Amino acid sequence: MIDKASKKPVAATRYKAAFIVELSRAASYISSTLTPASMFVAVKEVVDGFIAERGPLHVHEFCLLLEESLAERLCFQAADIVRAYCRSIARRDRLRPRSGRKLL
Numbered sequence: 001m002i003d004k005a006s007k008k009p010v011a012a013t014r015y016k017a018a019f020i021v022e023l024s025r026a027a028s029y030i031s032s033t034l035t036p037a038s039m040f041v042a043v044k045e046v047v048d049g050f051i052a053e054r055g056p057l058h059v060h061e062f063c064l065l066l067e068e069s070l071a072e073r074l075c076f077q078a079a080d081i082v083r084a085y086c087r088s089i090a091r092r093d094r095l096r097p098r099s100g101r102k103l104l
Helices: 010-018 020-031 036-054 059-072 076-095
Strands: none
Touching (some): 020 036, 036 059
């Protein structure tokens, strides 16, 4: 379902409302960094902190919204780092064996 006013999926709007405090704090913190290295450290800290606090279930949605929030602040390099880091998490999790399953 699409929210006609914003043209965004309703689920994205719900996630944004649920994560508004974390997103604001994270975007502010990450956008205040000065170098790509410190930006990466901040992104890792924020995303790993989100997973520790809320679990991994909605980390993909959080990452998408964080990337969007940083782009709105014109922090495109930080948004790219968020995208790359979250892709690496997703790739790592796909390779991790599930309970009861073994890798060949």
